[in-house]
Amino acid sequence: MSTRVRKSRRMDITKPHYGRRIALLRNIHKLSQGQLGDRTGYKQQDISEFESKQELPDEILEILAKGLDTSVTYIKEMDENGVGTSVFYVQDQGHGNGNFNTNNFNPVDKILELVEENKKLYERLLAAEKALLAAEKEKADMQQQVIALQKDAIAALQQTNQALQDLLGNTKA
Known part of the structure; x- marks a missing residue:
């Protein structure tokens, strides 16, 4: 063996x-x-x-x-x-x-801490972008209102002008 x-x-x-x-x-x-x-x-x-x-x-x-x-x-x-x-x-x-x-x-703890900080910053960025979009929408709405008011003012001036012309035209005759 x-x-x-x-x-x-x-x-x-x-x-x-x-x-x-x-x-x-x-x-x-x-x-x-x-x-x-x-x-x-x-x-x-x-x-x-x-x-x-x-x-x-x-x-x-x-x-x-x-x-x-x-x-x-x-x-x-x-x-x-x-x-x-x-x-x-x-x-x-x-x-x-x-x-x-x-x-x-502990580097892993530091990485997790940085990831959490990044997440918070990203959330703040999203909130700021939403606020910016809301402000842009409000600005566009206000511009539309200004345009509408200007059109109304022009129409009123044209009516006043027409009324004055009619009045002046009636007094000459």
Whole structure:
């Protein structure tokens, strides 16, 4: 009886690409490379170079993380493919007496908030357009009334003129 030993293929887990992660976070925060450079003290060219590298030293990651309002741990553990559904945990340890702040940012919540704001703006736009159409209709109605009044005035003037001519014609005879 023979036993076959089956070799299991080891899953090839790709190494994290920290540069791409930095670029993703920078884009989420709507920052240009120059703006991130200003926040971190690097030049735009340095940021571009960092974003092209797969690995970055922890010292550089620490500086970039602060510029992106996140932590090195998050950058190292984030899922590049699912960044849209990730929640960012930002920690700021203040100086003195152990002040500790935690700021949570969820891009999905922000998108939903923006969609709701867009919806409200669209509804306001529709209401404004309806009001404009109503005003245009009222203007057209008023113009029709003015035209009718002008016609009546012209007819009255013509009658008055005719009556005067008749009166003048009767007095001459």
